[in-house]
Amino acid sequence: MPAYEGLTWDHPRGYKALEAAAAGLSEAKDGLTIRWDRQPLEGFESHPIDDLCRRYDIVVLDHPHIGEAVAKRCLRPLETLFAPQEIAAWGRDTIGPCLTSYRYAGSHWALPLDAATQVMALRPDLLDRDPPRTWSEVVALPDKLPVCLSLAGPHAILSLMSISVSLGTAPGAGEPGRFLPPPAVSAALEILRPLAARSLPAARGLNPIGILCRMASGDDLALCPLVYGYVNYAAPRDPKARRVAFHDAPAATATGRPGSTLGGTGIAISRRCQATPALLDHLRWLMAPEAQTGFIPTHDGQPSRRESWQDVAVNAAWGDFYKNCFRTLELAWVRPRFDGYIAFQTQASAILRDGLAEGQGAAPIADRLQDCYAAHRPPDAEL
Incomplete structure (x- = not known):
């Protein structure tokens, strides 16, 4: 045959x-x-x-x-x-x-x-402290420490959704047809904004593979708090590549649920x-x-x-990749899967990137995300 x-x-x-x-x-x-x-x-x-x-x-x-x-x-x-x-x-x-x-x-x-799921990636040789466990610890990292967010492609909205999960509100879990309540969007943006503002400019257009490749090949990026984990960078075969360590995604509290969207x-x-x-x-x-x-x-x-x-x-x-990320994967949040979700994910990420770049308020960003969700989610759709 x-x-x-x-x-x-x-x-x-x-x-x-x-x-x-x-x-x-x-x-x-x-x-x-x-x-x-x-x-x-x-x-x-x-x-x-x-x-x-x-x-x-x-x-x-x-x-x-x-x-x-x-x-x-x-x-x-x-x-x-x-x-x-x-x-x-x-x-x-x-x-x-x-x-x-x-x-x-x-x-x-x-x-x-x-x-796979989103976890924290860092260069242990560039981080002079224990890995941060909470979002407040991530935001408080010294300005001199080079960090980035994963915001290219669909990853902007995935990051916002994961942060919201860590803060206690999962997208689509409230009233039917509601993406996220405006207060939940606002709370997630309070974390995203300062990190986006200090994110390494050269990494802003990179997908997760690009971010991890940059972390492994140079010294201008020490930490990405939320990126899809790739075991290959934890024990690189190239002797010139730097090792990237992976840890649980940040949570709201030290013992809280890591905010992470399943991949x-x-x-x-x-x-x-x-x-x-x-x-x-x-x-x-x-x-x-x-x-x-x-x-x-x-x-x-x-x-x-x-x-x-x-x-x-x-x-x-x-490099203990699996052990270090085990809890995050066990507790990972599952995205909606309705027909139309992929288009929503793409457009919502563009809305969020524009909102962050233009300094838009939380309310208009939340409204635009809700309009986008309503436009793509069929009535009474299974998530």
């Missing part, structure tokens, strides 16, 4: 393990071959999912696309491919809300291959795919302890299995 066509994203965390696993397959031995293409991070975050599913059998995606995918009927629900007890076991074994983030409209739509990736099967038992067995193997604690970490991947994040050898190999 012809090879399955897969699409993942163009970063070692996104493609190395999948490509290495596929390279070990053969039609004669396994009855299976898979060819993986790559797309840039920006495409992964925003490209229409139905277009990708027309061209690929297997698609690595993130959970905010699920509502769009369900509306356009372009994915196969896991319940039609795997036994209920298998799905339940993945739910028990996966860290935090990674599997449940792919459950929408009564079904699961992707396997949680990779786990990570799932592996989904498109409607065009004729899934054979051999393909399903390969996906099962990617989710199994052997791959999650052994194969995937050794190929620069970031596993989703809870025991992998707690594994002593895995942490020793990767």
Whole structure:
């Protein structure tokens, strides 16, 4: 049979393990071959999912696309491919809300291959103190310490939402159709404004990978309080690269909930795919302890299995990345997934960036964000 066509994203965390696993397959031995293409991070975050599913059998995606995918009927629900007890076991074994983030409209739509969330990234050699644990400690860091926020692309609104979660108000959790109450937007902006004002100008247009690359390659950026964690920078293979350490995202209080919006990736099967038992067995193997604690970490991947994040050898190999960020991921907040959310995320980030740059008040920013949310959220939509 012809090879399955897969699409993942163009970063070692996104493609190395999948490509290495596929390279070990053969039609004669396994009855299976898979060819993986790559797309840039920006495409992964925003490209229409139905277009990708027309061209690929297997698609690595993130959970905010699920509502769009369900509306356009372009994915196969896991319940039609795997036994209920298998799905339940993945739910028990996966860290935090990674599997449940792919459950929408009564079904699961992707396997949680990779786990990530926003955490704090810093250069330990440039920080002459313990990592800050609260937002007030972050804001109080000395002006001479070079910091930045992750505000490019969708990350501006993700940062505001995460800060609001840490302060006790989750988006969409109040009255139906309300994004965030104006007081919650105002409280989050009190943290965002001073940090945005002092953020390293050269880093303002960078996505999370760009921010972490800059932290690893120079000495002009010591801390980013909220950025998606990439284990690859915690133990760099390049001897010239500086080590970036990762810690729990800031909270409102030292013992409070870290404010963080879940990321990570799932592996989904498109409607065009004729899934054979051999393909399903390969996906099962990617989710199994052997791959999650052994194969995937050794190929620069970031596993989703809870025991992998707690594994002593895995942490020793990767600078305690997993141990240091474990609590944040367990408590991460799941974004809305309704059809239209991706467009809201993009436009809301632009609204917020403009508001910060122009010094707009909290009330007009909150009103514009609410109008944007109402324009993109279908009535009575499941979040």
